[in-house]
Amino acid sequence: MPNLKDLKTRIQSVKNTRKITKAMQMVAAAKLRRAQEAAEDGRPYADRMNAVMANLAAAAAGAGDAPELLAGNGSDKVHLLVVATSERGLCGGFNSSIVRMARARTVELLAAGKTVKMLTVGKKGREQLKREYSDIMIDHVDMSEVKRLGYVNAHSIATDVIDRFKAGEFDVATIFYNKFETVMSQVPTELQLIPASFEADEKEEAAFYDYEPGEEELLAELLPRALATQVFTALLENGASEQGARMSAMDNATRNAGEMIDKLTIVYNRSRQAAITNELIEIISGAEAL
């Protein structure tokens, strides 16, 4: 029979936990709204950029002299995986799902005899991956100081990746992130950055544009920007997904705590009653014995 006092402390401690998870859920909900707005605000730019790049890329592919960032350098021996995760934990399966996907890809690539390098963004993914893959991690981008994700952050990551590509450190770059579907569901996604791929949502009628400067210069100028935009979009999606995942994780935790409190309270009441009955029996049998 559990001690009454112990039970009481236990109920109190679960109640405290519930308060914390409830608070975290509400904070995540507020942050989620902001993150979603940010993602929405970034969409027009990304969409137009994508459409224009799709147009340009199609034209360049036809001409057969596309820049390396677009067409690749003709080899696919060395792969760079950019793994974008969060800086904080307690967000359910958010980080693990990205890490699992990246890990599966790594295993697959290694089995195919390729070389894999890894660049992590966000502390949590790094923590999970460094146990196995610390030798292939080439860099880590710390986002813990970043309060509000800006284009600058994405730009610096993209520049870093492009510089490494130009230095011949890798042939193919892929970014892993969580795509925000709904609050309940975030889909781990991989997007190939280099060679760049652009998918136009709707096939617009390809207008015959005048290009200033020439088509090639324009493409060379815009490719790094398009890349930065893709990274930015990925990070924004990731941000919204993180808050969404945390919100539903904390919602679950709050509900579980509630259930636990109910169960413990029943046990507590039963034990209390048993104790009272016991005492009564003792008194009555004591009186009868007289």
Place this chain on the structure above:
Amino acid sequence: MATIQFDLVSPERKLASLEATEIHIPGSEGDFTAMADHAPLLTTLRPGMVKVVAGSVVTEYVVTGGFVEISGTTASVLAEHAIPKSEVTEDTINALVEAAEEAAKGTQGAEKDVADKCVADTKALLALI
């Protein structure tokens, strides 16, 4: 008077979307004005001032880096940085100049020319505000 749909977007937000009569744009190959039924054009931007005229309302934006896409009915400016002129101070420009100078460091040859021009263009913005 015929109008043209004008959109100004930066990666972080949409700054403007309106029907304009004319738009002055600092293209990398020279400034130009876009009006309704402009020939389709795709050009990069140099740091400068985009001026949007909608009837009697004139709005100006400082833009750096990006491109413009013009079709007969729409003009979209996609700028890496776009700030309404009213919000621009000398400090913001100075920060942009510094960033440009930083980017110009370590470049050489043709790239250096481009970077130097970018610095000069950004510095020229100081005279415009």
